[in-house]
Amino acid sequence: MPQVTTNEAGAPIPGTSFGGPSFGGPTATLIFDDWYPALRTEKLRGGKLATAMLLGIPLVLGRRADGRVFAMRDSCPHRGIPLSEGWFDGNRVTCRYHGWEFEPCSGRCELIPSLTTHDHLDATRIFATAFPCEEREGHAWVYVPGPGSGKKSGSAERPVPELKKFGPKYRTAHLMAELPCNVDHGIIGLMDPAHGPFVHQAWWWRSRASIREKTKKFEPIPEGFRMSAHAPSGNSAPYKLLGVYGEPVETTIDFVLPNRRTETIRCGKKWFSSLTTVTPVTGSTCRIDVVAAWNVFYRVPLVTPIAKFFGAKFVRQDQVTMIQQAEGLKHNPSLMLIDDADKPAKWYFALKQARLDGTGKHPMDGPVELHWRS
Numbered sequence: 528m529p530q531v532t533t534n535e536a537g538a539p540i541p542g543t544s545f546g547g548p549s550f551g552g553p554t555a556t557l558i559f560d561d562w563y564p565a566l567r568t569e570k571l572r573g574g575k576l577a578t579a580m581l582l583g584i585p586l587v588l589g590r591r592a593d594g595r596v597f598a599m600r601d602s603c604p605h606r607g608i609p610l611s612e613g614w615f616d617g618n619r620v621t622c623r624y625h626g627w628e629f630e631p632c633s634g635r636c637e638l639i640p641s642l643t644t645h646d647h648l649d650a651t652r653i654f655a656t657a658f659p660c661e662e663r664e665g666h667a668w669v670y671v672p673g674p675g676s677g678k679k680s681g682s683a684e685r686p687v688p689e690l691k692k693f694g695p696k697y698r699t700a701h702l703m704a705e706l707p708c709n710v711d712h713g714i715i716g717l718m719d720p721a722h723g724p725f726v727h728q729a730w731w732w733r734s735r736a737s738i739r740e741k742t743k744k745f746e747p748i749p750e751g752f753r754m755s756a757h758a759p760s761g762n763s764a765p766y767k768l769l770g771v772y773g774e775p776v777e778t779t780i781d782f783v784l785p786n787r788r789t790e791t792i793r794c795g796k797k798w799f800s801s802l803t804t805v806t807p808v809t810g811s812t813c814r815i816d817v818v819a820a821w822n823v824f825y826r827v828p829l830v831t832p833i834a835k836f837f838g839a840k841f842v843r844q845d846q847v848t849m850i851q852q853a854e855g856l857k858h859n860p861s862l863m864l865i866d867d868a869d870k871p872a873k874w875y876f877a878l879k880q881a882r883l884d885g886t887g888k889h890p891m892d893g894p895v896e897l898h899w900r901s
């Protein structure tokens with residue numbers, strides 16, 4: 528009997544007590560029929576095949592000679608050997624077992640070497656599973672249809688996520704960390720305001736002593752919520768640095784299903800923009816990717832390596848915490864969500880449930896103010 532304990536002070540976290548004795552901790556329900564970043568496209572240089580896993584599905588990815596990226600299930604439809612074990616000549620992927628050749632964007636089988644004139648089998652009616660795949664911000668985004676939904680066409684209804692940019696000149700960076708917990712914990716950890724003073728203590732960021740009461744405005748947006756434009760908290764050093772331009776700084780943070788947090792900071796003509804995704808690798812593990820673009824300090828040398836260094840430290844702090852958390856989660860504890868600091872997490876679970884049920888019901892009626900100390 529699955530056990531969910533409700534605490535007086537808070538509601539149980541949906542799903543977290545249902546994982547059972549699975550490898551690597553409790554699993555999350557996954558949202559299919561949407562785009563997820565599979566890997567960095569720099570891995571596809573030189574006609575190489577690369578592998579990745581999304582939502583428990585093994586993938587083989589590559590770039591065709593004409594530049595198009597592709598993603599197929601890493602499994603030959605004949606006997607299931609991974610296609611990544613085979614060969615790729617820039618146009619066709621050849622299985623290493625019996626040499627069937629596939630056009631990788633459609634998955635169509637173009638050749639079965641063993642066929643003779645006595646056979647009536649039309650190879651081109653056989654397909655390996657190919658997923659819609661698009662390149663943006665250096666990610667190979669893959670549209671993952673639900674098991675057996677055959678909803679490949681749904682990829683057209685949902686646009687490929689894109690990082691907002693506010694001018695033609697900018698610098699970019701990418702950071703990645705694998706997390707041993709399920710995607711729900713990755714996401715609520717990402718939107719959780721209360722861990723900052725404890726997890727992200729550093730002389731250049733903030734100290735535990737700098738904790739203070741905050742009031743933030745939130746508003747509903749389609750399949751998500753927005754922390755409305757506001758002046759960033761005065762106790763975070765990088766934001767203080769932006770103040771050197773002497774203009775008011777405004778920042779907006781959106782969360783949108785299935786897994787995307789976008790942050791834009793604007794200060795006159797200067798801007799910083801980031802897209803953070805928490806992607807389910809399997810039901811019980813996930814990966815956090817941050818892509819960022821900015822034109823602040825554009826001319827200052829070494830800004831990119833410095834930004835990457837501090838960004839990596841920040842992400843690493845979250846990662847270390849979640850590795851520790853995963854240890855605790857292995858024993859399937861009951862958990863809680865409290866007001867107001869865990870309100871965004873509650874909205875996330877409600878939005879996700881509405882998407883899975885197909886009701887599309889938004890948990891927020893309108894703008895609200897939340898208060899917490901961080």
Ligand code: FES
Pocket residue numbers: 603604605606607608622623624625626627
């Ligand atoms: S298993 Fe791939 S061609 Fe036979």
Ligand SMILES: [Fe+2]
Pocket residue numbers: 716717722726727845
């Ligand atoms: Fe964090």
